[in-house]
Amino acid sequence: MNGLEALEARLRQDLEWLELPSKPWVPERIAPDGRAIADVAIIGAGMAGLAAAAALWLDGIDRLRVLDRAPQGQEGPWVTFARMETLRSPKGLAGPALGLPALTFRAFFEAQHGRDAWEALGKIPRVMWMDYLNWYRRVMAVPVENGADVALIRPREDGLIALEMRDGPEVLCRRLVLASGRDGLGGEFVPDMARGVDRRFWAHSRDEIDFAALRGKRVGVVGAGASAMDNAATALEEGAASLDLFVRRPALPRINKFTGIGSQGVVHGFAGLPDEWKWRFMHYAGAAQTPPPRDSTLRVSRHPHARLHLSSPVTGVREEGGALVVATPRGEVTVDFLIFATGFKVALDERPELALIAPHIRLWRDRFTPERGQESEELSYSPDLAPDFSFQEKVLGECPALARIHAFNYPATLSHGKLTGDIPAISAGARRLARGIARSLFVEDRETHFERLVAFDTPELLGDEWSERGQEGE
Secondary structure: OHHHHHHHHHHHHHHHOOOOOOOOOOOOEEOOOOOOOOEEEEEOOOHHHHHHHHHHHHOOOOOOOEEEEEOOOOOOOOOOOOOOOOOOOOOOOOOOOOOHHHHHHHHHHHHHHHHHHHHHHHEEEEHHHHHHHHHHHHHEEEEEEOOOOOOEEOOOOOOOOEEEEEOHHHHHHEEEOOOOOEEEEEEEEEEEEHHOHHHHHHEOOOOOHHHHHHHOOOEEEEEOOOHHHHHHHHHOOOOOOOEEEEEOOOOOOOOOHHHHHOOOHHHHHHOOOHHHHHHHHHHHHHHOOOOHHHHHHHHHOOOOEEEOOOOOOOOEEEOOOOOEEEOOOOOEEEEOOEOOOOEEEEOOHHHHHHHHHHHHOEEEEHHHOOOOOOOOOHHHOOOOOOOOOOOOOOOOOHHHHHHEEEOOOOHHHHHHHOOOOOOHHHHHHHHHHHHHHHHHHHOHHHHHHHHHHHHOOOOOOOOOOHHHHHHOOO
């Protein structure tokens, strides 16, 4: 038995000792036409989707459909548009392990490479993290269906949710989880100025980019975050002739504010804050901005032909002489290709699968007005979520199905804190989600559970515990 096989045996033993997974308890439902109904369907099989599915399974909710349009092994950003060399998070974080030591990345790593290699490891290589998630999927028996692309979410009058697929029969479920990442409720944010420019001149950092084709080219990157540095570094390492990094701030941000207050108090307490305090925390952290990782920044700065343009917001771009002229308050720079590392936005109307429910989803802007000086369009478009991550209605009664659709993705941050998109608290988020769904399913099925209560007739006393001689009062 090799190290990984021994670890998997230990994980099985741990689950047995903890009596996990719990016995299935949700009454099975069959559609009138005989089709199976999933208790929960999950769109997305990246880290959040896997953790959510595993947490539900451990709680005895096992009729799951986990759908991801990507090929197997390419779910999430890790081997697609993520371009960092290593993860930013400290290597020892438990991540999606759900309180199971044998399910941590450290256990996975040490089982294969030993403790000395763990001590020598700096940060987790990005591709190795994907290897870990693939292993996690296997040992937690997450039933991922790859190549499954949801075209439309359609609430039904009978309380079910139908998922119309681009290729294949529709999926019926009682609860739906959107574990769809940073862009799952919208898409990439690109400044309007880029819309009139031929796409051969630019890309968003989330796009597939042929960096080899940029060898010998002048490349520009807009932004100062982690993805900006990682894309800049990748272009330089692939042989870009020059790299111009355009940053609107007068200096790169240096302090990761949320790291400074990381605690279980934040994890479990943020959702209990009054609205004005949730907004205050997130507005301050957003205004301070998260700095790019030091390693990523050094990866760029070590190239002598990389130039950092501070106090240089891009005010315009235009095609000229087969290239792109980038205008800033400090002058113009000509590049052959420009990468917008400008993040993501919530834009429900840009997600065709949400077309039937988007008009009814309540956003923070629909009910909350921030204090003067704390305005933020980005925050205002965050969905206003219930304690179980479910959407809420703008107008009560117009789309009650929203209470059965849960946003377990990055835009949930303003309502719940950083529990849905980052490694540190993903387990806490998944367990909160699973318990919320378990509660709602039990309440919905209360009549069936009461019938089971009444019908249960397995005796603990068999009637022979006392002899006739010892019985009185008959």
